[in-house]
Amino acid sequence: MKPHEEVEYQLAKKQIERVLPAMLGTYPGVAKLMMQYYKNLVKEGFSDKQALYIVTHQGVYAGMNNGEEK
Numbered sequence: 001m002k003p004h005e006e007v008e009y010q011l012a013k014k015q016i017e018r019v020l021p022a023m024l025g026t027y028p029g030v031a032k033l034m035m036q037y038y039k040n041l042v043k044e045g046f047s048d049k050q051a052l053y054i055v056t057h058q059g060v061y062a063g064m065n066n067g068e069e070k
Contacts, residue, residue: 034059 001009034055041051 038051038055041054042048046054
């Protein structure tokens with residue numbers, strides 16, 4: 001690894017180490033929201049399979065992709 005690449009690597013590594021705990025801390029809340037979204041889709045008449053498809057394809061961007069696929 002070249003010296004400048006080592007410096008870039010170390011900076012990136014430090015950045016990841018700094019934000020990782022905050023990112024991991026958001027996952028339980030995201031999971032709860034996704035499950036609630038799924039349950040509400042089923043409650044509104046979507047089949048389990050349809051609701052799962054919608055949730056897995058939209059992810060946390062539900063309703064924010066203007067109908068475009070990821």
